[in-house]
Amino acid sequence: MNAHDTSIDLTAYFARIGYSGPAHPPATLDTLRALHLLHPQAIPFENLDVLLGRPVKLDLASIQRKLVTSRRGGYCYEHNLLLRSVLQTLGFRVRSFAGRVLWGRDAPDMPARTHMLLLVDLDEGTYLTDVGFGGMVLSAPLAFEAGLEQITPHGAFRLEDIGGEPRSYVLQAHVNGHWAPVYRFDLDPQYDADYEMANHFVSTYPQSVFVHNLLAARLAPGVRYGLFNRRLHVHHTHDEHAGSEQRDLASVADLRRVLESEIGIRLPEELDAALSRLP
Template structure:
């Protein structure tokens, strides 16, 4: 993996004038600032375009083209930043079980990172869509952990040597993904990304999934379904009925500079039509 080429610009986008020290406080600040600054978005897979996950391509897309991305992009760029700052960090992968049984044997299609600080292990994730944790989570405990948003917890699956990440949503614990600490090579990410952006069975191909966090709330867009999820009151939900409204939402709320593909409007109109 090549190193982060535009660390200064990345840090400026996160609100830093100079590199912060590799501490737990910094890790917490970086994760929260990242999920509030950069959108999770699947516009490329919506348009059935290939997603390049080499680091220079990711930097170009996110830092210069004004786009967001998904886990293979955002968590790779975030990991490169952590390593640049001197964190002991590496990538790992997981199996998404959100929306299904927590013990389902799904494909390894999620990327996140493992960070070790003063002998204590944490997971950090800035690329899990609408339920992305907004704070790092301590690995070797099953206690409920507060974040800047919802509570989360981790359980260890003794028989398989894996962990399950859970989030408490509306008073209910929901399994999000299962992961282990197996060392990953670049080809492992390439295979997972190839499946996510090209396979007919991928939930991303031809679909629009967008998310961005703010203080006390989450903005999500799932095809034409837009929602604002609050921590202290019921969610606001509505169906987007016009392409112009969706384009405005993508630019205004999610902070995405729209891609120039001429088919974007017609594809969005198709989503809205159902």
């Protein structure tokens, strides 16, 4: 695979996520659901390259080499550009958009568009498709229908139509008995150049949350794993009695073990110094 390769290796991708269906499955809702469930359980969310001062490359060859061949993870642009290429190769009609992250945010000002999401148009309708949102990543596509509570394998979500010009929507997650905003977006089409610019911002701007903090996450059946710096969050989505647990990781060895086991990353070299600097 050369640096300018624009083709997707479906066989390698299917092996990476554990998909055992047809070699070239049909562009149906069932196929979309199957890929959407498997992808975030196999390929983690992580920002280790940013912590190491390495560039995050968004060409398809680099994304495949990192997320598929090297068994690493990435953040939204890498995940959703990879899935977009897979879906387009299978014959899906895919559109690309950008969101403003609201999750965990208290500030009243409007954040920049720093998240990538997809809409997939099927005979059954349009579906929000997004495998790149860290600890609150979707494990199923959502019907693009405002106000409808939709149950996924990892919790309930809904879309709120908030109007405006251009017309905007908020993805919400049902957490601890109430609806919490995840991100806001409109239907202004985004192009690869837009993602390149946003990627440069989030990976290099000194105040970006990715530059000085460790963020990593992965789904497993019935479980969400999320790591922020030295704190591991484990949320059991199928057992309300188990709920959530938190654990602080005091040593670099503990961090490495969690990144390799619960998060599922084949760790890059020269990582220990960056981990030791985490707050």
